[in-house]
Amino acid sequence: MTIALKIEDLHASIGDIEILKGLDLEVPFGEVHAIMGPNGSGKSTLCHVLTGSPDYEVSGSAKLAGEELLDKDVTERSIMGLIQGFQYPTEVPGVRLYEFLVEAGSERGMDRSTIEGRIKTEAARFDMTDFLNRSLNDDLSGGEKKRSEIFQAAVLGPRVALLDEIDSGLDIDAVKQVAEAVEEMRSPEIATLMITHYSRILRYLTPDRIHVMLDGKIVESGGAELAEELEDGGYDAIRDRLGIPTQSEEETTKKPSDFYTDLPF
Ligand SMILES: Nc1ncnc2c1ncn2[C@@H]1O[C@H](COP(=O)(O)OP(=O)(O)OP(=O)(O)O)[C@@H](O)[C@H]1O
Ligand SMILES: [Mg+2]
Incomplete structure (x- = not known):
């Protein structure tokens, strides 16, 4: 089992906020x-x-197939195979999805005939052919956007695909479609990390592992049973079990002076 993405002791802050x-x-x-x-x-x-936003002060390590990502720029990370769908320059109006993918593919070193072939195959697989001539700035529905995001990732052939908010705002049919698209993209060469708020998408796809993130850390990893625990007891159930104070408990154990240390009284 080769590790596609290995993150160790990753810290990120903006200004004083960690x-x-x-x-x-x-x-x-x-x-x-x-x-x-x-x-x-x-x-x-x-x-x-992970994708290289310049807004954060970062320390720790994040390796893609053994190679450090954090010292690379955005384009280098994408060439290494880290893809987050829908990363297109929004300031370029009127760019069609097709042109965008040809451009993004050539940036990643694919020749034109290869990329055109991949667009055709993947568009058929993800039922996206009708969208290729639409402008990237056209309003897509929430579900179409998510499908487009996974389709774009599949065309560009990621080694690690990041899918944030994969099912937010989608109706139940779209959730099912997006789940199917994620399963469709599954391959021995690809690792997918998806972020979801709801366990309902897990009815249609079975992640190999579920990780629970609380306050900037992964605090628990497990299988489908974790999603069930969350469904039943919310994040407080996990906090209780791990002995992590809930937000409100933390607040009530703090005195005002813990917050206002600089005040002259
Ligand atoms: N530019 C910023 N300046 C200050 N704080 C920020 C900035 N960006 C994010 N944060 C803070 O960092 C924390 C984490 O934000 P983030 O968007 O990563 O959360 P999230 O887990 O994706 O939440 P959600 O489930 O609502 O999408 C939040 O408290 C947010 O207010
Ligand atoms: Mg978020």
Whole structure:
């Protein structure tokens, strides 16, 4: 089992605010992993930091197939095979999905006939042919956007695919379609890390592992039973079991002076 993505002691902050606080995670090739975590726990930050957003001060390590990602720029990371769908330059109006993919493919060193062939095959597989001539800035519905995101990743042939908010705002049929698209992309050469808020998508796809993220760290990893525990007891059930104070407990044990240390009284 080769590890596609190996994250060790990852910290990320913006100014004085530390968002990722020593995160560890491993995703082997061929597997689909899901991260679940409450609002604000740092899931999107993890995606931004991995893809190379310049907004964060970062320390620790994140390796793709053994090679450090964190010292590479955004394009180098993408060439190494880290793909987050829908990363297109929004400031370029009128770019069609087709042109965008040809451009993105050539940036990653694919020749034109290869990329055109892949677009055709994958568009048929993901039922995206009708969308190829639409502008990237056209309004797509939530479900279409997510399908397009997975289709784009599949065309560009990721080694690690990051899919944030995979099922947010989707109706039940679209959730099913997106789940099928994730399963469709599964291959021994690809590791997928998807972020979801709801266990309902897990009715249609079975991640190899589920990770729970609380306050900037992965605190628990397991199988489908973890999603069931979350469904029944919410994140407090996990906090209780692991002895992590809930947000409200933490607040009530703090005195005002813990917050206002600089005040002159
Ligand atoms: N630019 C920023 N400046 C200050 N704080 C930020 C910034 N970006 C994110 N944060 C904070 O970092 C924390 C983590 O945000 P993030 O978007 O990663 O959470 P998330 O787990 O993706 O949440 P959600 O489930 O709501 O999408 C939040 O408290 C957020 O307010
Ligand atoms: Mg988020």
